[in-house]
Amino acid sequence: MKAPEADSVRHPIGLESRGVHHWFGPKRVLxxxxxxxxxxxxxxxxxxxxxxxxxxLRAIIGTHLPRQGHILLFPFGQxxxxxxxxxxxxxxxxxxxxxxLFPFFTARENVAIGLKLDQTSFPYRYFRxxxxxxxxxxxxxLAEEFLAKVKLSDAMHLFPHEMSGGMRQRxxxxxxxxxxxxxxxxxxxxxxxxxxxxxxxxxxxxxLYAENQQAKERGEKPPHTLIIVTHELNEAIYVGDRVxxxxxxxxxxxxxxxxxxxxxxxxxxSAPVFELKDGRDFEKFARQREEIRRIVFEPSVLQDRxxxxxxxxxxxxxxVTGMSL
Amino acid sequence: xIRRPIKRQTSIILGVASLLLLLGVxxxxxxxxxxxxxxxxxxxTWKQIAKGVGTAVEVNPRSRDRWLVEDAKASGFRLFVGxxxxxxxxxxxxxxxxxxxxxxxxxxxxxxxLAKVPPTAALAVFFVLVGTGTNMYISMIAxxxxxxxxxxxxxxxxxxxxxxQYKAYTLGASHAEVICTIILRYVFPKLIDAIRxxxxxxxxxxxxxxxxxxxxxxxxxxxxxxxxxxxSVVYPYLALLAAFGFAMDYTLTLLQKKCCPWYEGARG
Numbered sequence: 244m245k246a247p248e249a250d251s252v253r254h255p256i257g258l259e260s261r262g263v264h265h266w267f268g269p270k271r272v273l274x275x276x277x278x279x280x281x282x283x284x285x286x287x288x289x290x291x292x293x294x295x296x297x298x299x300l301r302a303i304i305g306t307h308l309p310r311q312g313h314i315l316l317f318p319f320g321q322x323x324x325x326x327x328x329x330x331x332x333x334x335x336x337x338x339x340x341x342x343x344l345f346p347f348f349t350a351r352e353n354v355a356i357g358l359k360l361d362q363t364s365f366p367y368r369y370f371r372x373x374x375x376x377x378x379x380x381x382x383x384x385l386a387e388e389f390l391a392k393v394k395l396s397d398a399m400h401l402f403p404h405e406m407s408g409g410m411r412q413r414x415x416x417x418x419x420x421x422x423x424x425x426x427x428x429x430x431x432x433x434x435x436x437x438x439x440x441x442x443x444x445x446x447x448x449x450x451l452y453a454e455n456q457q458a459k460e461r462g463e464k465p466p467h468t469l470i471i472v473t474h475e476l477n478e479a480i481y482v483g484d485r486v487x488x489x490x491x492x493x494x495x496x497x498x499x500x501x502x503x504x505x506x507x508x509x510x511x512x513s514a515p516v517f518e519l520k521d522g523r524d525f526e527k528f529a530r531q532r533e534e535i536r537r538i539v540f541e542p543s544v545l546q547d548r549x550x551x552x553x554x555x556x557x558x559x560x561x562x563v564t565g566m567s568l
Numbered sequence: 569x570i571r572r573p574i575k576r577q578t579s580i581i582l583g584v585a586s587l588l589l590l591l592g593v594x595x596x597x598x599x600x601x602x603x604x605x606x607x608x609x610x611x612x613t614w615k616q617i618a619k620g621v622g623t624a625v626e627v628n629p630r631s632r633d634r635w636l637v638e639d640a641k642a643s644g645f646r647l648f649v650g651x652x653x654x655x656x657x658x659x660x661x662x663x664x665x666x667x668x669x670x671x672x673x674x675x676x677x678x679x680x681x682l683a684k685v686p687p688t689a690a691l692a693v694f695f696v697l698v699g700t701g702t703n704m705y706i707s708m709i710a711x712x713x714x715x716x717x718x719x720x721x722x723x724x725x726x727x728x729x730x731x732x733q734y735k736a737y738t739l740g741a742s743h744a745e746v747i748c749t750i751i752l753r754y755v756f757p758k759l760i761d762a763i764r765x766x767x768x769x770x771x772x773x774x775x776x777x778x779x780x781x782x783x784x785x786x787x788x789x790x791x792x793x794x795x796x797x798x799x800s801v802v803y804p805y806l807a808l809l810a811a812f813g814f815a816m817d818y819t820l821t822l823l824q825k826k827c828c829p830w831y832e833g834a835r836g
Contacts, residue, residue: 306734331737342731346834347753360749361740404833422739 256317257282257468258303258426259325263312265298266505272298273309274495274505278487279555280426282319283455283465285448287483287514288472291540294489294506296472300428303470305331316425319464333361336419336427340434343415344403350414351399354386355379357422389417393447409440413447420451420467429471433478441478442523448482449519476535480514480528485554487511488539493548510538511552612800620800624789635789636808643785646702647774650709654770655763657710658717663755665718666725667747683715688776700781705774712773713766720762724755757831760824767816771809 258280265273272295280286290296301307303314305328315325316334328335344353359382368375390396393413403411412432419427433441448469455465473479479486488510495503515528525532537544538551594611601611612620624636661679665672687694687708694708728751736750778787786805793801824831 304734304738306737331734333738333740335738337735337738339731339735342729343735345732345735345750345753347828347830357739360736360742360745364742365744365748402830402833404830418739424738 255281257284257319258317259315260299260303261313261315263299263302263309263314264505265295265302265307265309265311271503271505273302274507276312276489276507278508278511280468280470282317282425282468283459284485285452285455285467285469285471285483287479287486288470288489289474289476289479289486289510289535289539290489290506291491291542292474294491296489297430299489300337300430300470300472303328303426303428304335304337305329318425333357333422334425336422336424338412338415338419338427338429338432340431343432344411344418346403349400349402350390350395350406350410351383351386353403353414354389354417354421355382357418358382358385361422385421386417389421390414392420393417407440408436409444412436412444416444416447423466426468426470429469431472431474434474445478445482446519449517452482452484452516453518476532477523477525477528479535480531481517481523481525483514484516485512486514486531486535487554488535488551490539492539492542492545494545495548496545497547507548508552509546509548509550510535511554513554513557609797610799612803616800617803620798620802621804623798624801624804638784639786639789639805642782643774643778643787646705646785647709647770649702650706650774651713651763651767651770653706654710654713654766655717655759658714659721659759661714662718662721663725663747663752665722666728666755667751672722679715679718682711683719687712687773691777691780695781704781705777708777709770709773713770716766716769717759717762721755721759724758725751728754757824757828760820760828764817764820767813767820771813775809 256279260276260278263273263276264271276299288296288299298307302309305314308329314328316328317325318334344350345356348356359379362382363375363378387396387399390399393416395410395413395417398406398410398414401410403414406414415432416427433444436444448471451467451469455467458465471479471482473482487508489506490509491503491506493507493509512531514531517523534551538546595614598611598613601608602613609616625634627634661675665675665679691708694704694711698704698707732750732754733746736746741750774785775787775790778785779791782788786809790802790805793799793805
């Protein structure tokens, strides 16, 4: 247990996007996206619609690899140079806004399915049926624990179509959490929910963040690393400890491009860390919200793309209120 | 008035009434016909029909077997094996077409083309290729239903949201598991729906072929007895076919409810 811990201190990065470019035919989407995500971080990714957030997520998941550049993973406890993403894998979970659950499984089966797919194979399930039965029972028990964690013990046997949108997203979260992936991506997870449900789920994420901090205090690996894509700036600042803005509105002319080469990261700053007991005082970060709106979302404001990418500088000057190294 | 629901009781009463009306009208027409011609067999009385059923069920003095048993055995075997082969083939081809673009591109043109050829019209082809035995009936039913079913399966696979496929990968699924554990489960209830729809055509193919070249089976018996104007045998046979179709439909619906309890609600 000692060695990996030392490694994680030396390599606090869980995932890196290195020089990622992407385009579809003549349409340039991503231009030189560089991002290092710290292990245990809750990173909010914001940007105007059509800026390539989804493309970036797909690159991380590995279903649509970037045309240029790499996504690198740094599995916990390995002092490697980073493993480039070549396709989807069980180390990166995702929660979509829609279609987040398999319609033919109940809540419990939906949560347990990852364990089944990851730990067993066809030959095992058919030829070693008795063992598989026993293992299946353990999987289902574990799934029940995770459902209890997202407060859905009562809905265990419901099918997705019998659940509300909020319940579905909670099951989807449990479905990803049970795999203990290196990173979980949430693609506008609460976009289709009503305000009250939304707040409930945000608080659930804060509870996960608190688990991270407890693990850090014990000197262990923080269990959850999240990238949450959202168009709601309050949510971005409230849930994340860092806000990254991806935008096509930046001063590309200054870097010698004749046309817009695509969206890149124009904003990267730490965000205040909220605890559940703090309540949601949105006035606290009204200034940051306005700043993001201007820099990331305003088409007429074209600034140097490095100007507001100062997260790591903030970190080194311990200006960050988030998790310490 | 328009689209206003009625009580369940009322709807049952109306349904029964329409069936009773049908039987009543038949009895009346039959009665009038027999007043004109007491020996008529084209619109048999209930008594004649009962006798016809007897002929079909009792051991026939000449052929020394029971028509209905022999016919049901022959037609039933042909139909079920034909359906099984057709469904199995369609499932494999449809899944392959839905999952793999090269196979899709390769198989789609012949599949859409073959779907348009009426198998009964192509009877001679099967006759030439596999002879007149049981194989002919089986292959005709199988090939008759395969294109439609395969295309249904293929479209169902295409409809499967790609998010769920990616999700399965992030949960550690292999390609084979995505196909057999995830997509197949999604497609299964739609396949049952499609089978329900092709049972009618499959019966048409079978009866038509039996009428043309059969020496036993429902189609053969109906054609023969129709020629002899023995409608007292033909009507019970038709009623039996209807009952069979109804039972198949019911069984498949039940199977779908049991195996895919999620489907009914998720569809809406």
